[in-house]
Amino acid sequence: MKPEEFDSFHELILLDEVARCGSGGVSWGLFLGLSVGLPPIMHFGSKYLKDKVARECLTGEKVRSIAV
Numbered sequence: 634m635k636p637e638e639f640d641s642f643h644e645l646i647l648l649d650e651v652a653r654c655g656s657g658g659v660s661w662g663l664f665l666g667l668s669v670g671l672p673p674i675m676h677f678g679s680k681y682l683k684d685k686v687a688r689e690c691l692t693g694e695k696v697r698s699i700a701v
Contacts, residue, residue, distance in 0.1 A: 644668075670697045 634643075651660050671690055674682055689695035 665697075 648660060648664060651663060654660075671687065674686055678686075686695065690697055
C-alpha cells in the first residue's frame with residue numbers, strides 16, 4: 634500500500650488490531666500523539682516545521698507527547 638492511500642478506514646483497522654493486546658495504554662501510547670498532535674502540524678504548520686517533525690514522528694525516531 635502506498636502511504637498516500639492510507640485513510641481513516643485503514644487507521645481504524647490498525648487501531649483495532651493494536652487494541653487486541655487488551656491494554657488501552659498501549660494504543661494511547663502509540664497513537665495519541667499521531668492522531669492528536671501531528672495533524673495540526675500537517676494541516677497548519679509551515680514547511681519548515683513539517684520537514685523538521687513529520688518524518689521522524691511517523692518513523693518513530695521522535696516521540697510525541699501531549700501536555701494537558
